[in-house]
Amino acid sequence: MFQILEEPIDVKALIADAFHPDCGAVASFIGTTRADESADARVEYLEYEAYRPMADKKLEEIGEEIRERWEVGYVAIVHRTGRVDPGEPSVVIVVAAPRRGPAFEASRYAIERIKKIAPIWKREVWSDGYVWVGSQVGTRVSEKPVT
Amino acid sequence: MSNVKVLLFGAAADRAGTRQTKVPINHVATLGELWSALADQHPRLVPMRETLAFAVNGEYARMEDTVSPGDEVAVLPPVSGG
Numbered sequence: 001m002f003q004i005l006e007e008p009i010d011v012k013a014l015i016a017d018a019f020h021p022d023c024g025a026v027a028s029f030i031g032t033t034r035a036d037e038s039a040d041a042r043v044e045y046l047e048y049e050a051y052r053p054m055a056d057k058k059l060e061e062i063g064e065e066i067r068e069r070w071e072v073g074y075v076a077i078v079h080r081t082g083r084v085d086p087g088e089p090s091v092v093i094v095v096a097a098p099r100r101g102p103a104f105e106a107s108r109y110a111i112e113r114i115k116k117i118a119p120i121w122k123r124e125v126w127s128d129g130y131v132w133v134g135s136q137v138g139t140r141v142s143e144k145p146v147t
Numbered sequence: 148m149s150n151v152k153v154l155l156f157g158a159a160a161d162r163a164g165t166r167q168t169k170v171p172i173n174h175v176a177t178l179g180e181l182w183s184a185l186a187d188q189h190p191r192l193v194p195m196r197e198t199l200a201f202a203v204n205g206e207y208a209r210m211e212d213t214v215s216p217g218d219e220v221a222v223l224p225p226v227s228g229g
Contacts, residue, residue, distance in 0.1 A: 120228030121157035134225035135158030
């Protein structure tokens with residue numbers, strides 16, 4: 001299952017869906033939002049946006065790449081958009097495989113590929129402004145903007 | 148003259164002050180030519196140029212690839228999903 005979701009991700013249901021008699025291993029990677037702090041400010045929440053349907057297509061492509069590389073029985077990748085509060089899941093990857101090696105490796109591969117090719121962006125909303133992660137463009141006073 | 152629909156995301160939308168615009172082209176143009184016209188419309192995008200990627204109709208494209216009237220071009224800052 002590959003999905004961009006505006007609502008909270010039902011992590012338990014996603015993992016339960018991966019259990020299968022042919023598979024002896026289920027590995028998951030769950031990315032959660034981290035509330036960074038600086039001397040005078042802290043992250044209040046993160047906000048994600050995605051270019052759809054390209055982002056949906058890229059998640060599916062990552063699933064296809066995994067099936068070409070490893071013997072897996074089930075792959076799910078779900079990514080949030082919109083506001084995600086600190087400590088909440090922003091991305092959930094679940095891989096079931098007959099054996100544990102491919103399950104571990106494929107779930108790692110999925111998150112690295114998302115960070116490279118999925119057209120998804122996050123904005124950290126700090127107590128003193130915001131910043132687009134990766135571009136370092138925003139409104140924070142301490143930020144050095146591109147001019 | 149016909150239009151290409153241009154979508155902007157993340158920091159690029161911020162810098163341009165809009166999430167969507169139209170860029171007029173004659174028949175077929177390269178993505179590089181379209182970028183020049185877009186940069187004239189939104190000069191605040193220019194300093195980001197080296198960091199940007201582009202998509203045409205939902206797939207990553209290079210500056211020498213062509214765009215036609217009716218195509219959808221997306222301006223993609225460095226992705227930061229996860």
